[in-house]
Amino acid sequence: MSRYEDKEAAVRRLLDTPHPPVPGHLAGTAAERGSRLLRRHRAVRRAAWTLFALALLAFVLWASVAQPWEAPAAETTPPFDGL
Amino acid sequence: MAEQRNGPRAERAHRTREFDAFVAVAAGRLLHTATLLTAETRTRNPYAQTLLTAALAHTYAVWERLRDEDPYELTRRDLAARFARTAWRHHGGRGGVLSALLPQERLVVVLRLYEGVAEEQVAALLGLPEARVRAVHARAVATLRAGRDSTGKPAGRTAA
Numbered sequence: 488m489s490r491y492e493d494k495e496a497a498v499r500r501l502l503d504t505p506h507p508p509v510p511g512h513l514a515g516t517a518a519e520r521g522s523r524l525l526r527r528h529r530a531v532r533r534a535a536w537t538l539f540a541l542a543l544l545a546f547v548l549w550a551s552v553a554q555p556w557e558a559p560a561a562e563t564t565p566p567f568d569g570l
Numbered sequence: 571m572a573e574q575r576n577g578p579r580a581e582r583a584h585r586t587r588e589f590d591a592f593v594a595v596a597a598g599r600l601l602h603t604a605t606l607l608t609a610e611t612r613t614r615n616p617y618a619q620t621l622l623t624a625a626l627a628h629t630y631a632v633w634e635r636l637r638d639e640d641p642y643e644l645t646r647r648d649l650a651a652r653f654a655r656t657a658w659r660h661h662g663g664r665g666g667v668l669s670a671l672l673p674q675e676r677l678v679v680v681l682r683l684y685e686g687v688a689e690e691q692v693a694a695l696l697g698l699p700e701a702r703v704r705a706v707h708a709r710a711v712a713t714l715r716a717g718r719d720s721t722g723k724p725a726g727r728t729a730a
Contacts, residue, residue: 495683497715498679498711498714498715499683501667501714502606502679504602504667505612506599506601506602507598507601507612507613507615508613509597509601510619513623514590514593514594517593517622517626517627518630521589521627521628521629521633522582522631524627524630524631525630528631
């Protein structure tokens, strides 16, 4: 077990080399791409909500006109046995 | 909330300032991690830079929604996931210390030994069972040690 840990320590040393130089434009490029991503996400969310609101409005209008909860009027006239 | 009263321009400037400060501190180590993953060299690492830029852009996009989450951890997770998705296109190494390993072995070794991520977290991140992560890790360490030995002593897997 300790031999295995020695090996892990050796690999750890192998990985622990000086960091590569970071190009100066990296933060700027990332921020720019990030804000574009953010704008796109917001636009998609806004479009989805608008669509949902329109669908809801359309349903309410249709329901108030069609009133599907009312029993449909009888198709045949009931027999008239009066007089 | 104060930023919102100052308008989107001020909000964006504030976020960019915070983000720049984070990148200034974390980018060196993250780029090192990315370069180890892609097995590129310290001076020539275009693929690692592309990966890191994409991961940082994602971090920037969710910056406002980070509550208690560590942006470094988030970026590292995104970097690893991005590498796991695209590594099959960049199979072989290009001169880095881990060139002898497969992309998945590199991921496990770098996350476990360089970043110090716990085994179960690596397993969750890669969507693998823990036993599999352990096996990949052991194999990668053995391969690296064998490569080491073969340059000095005669080659041979002494690992039991």
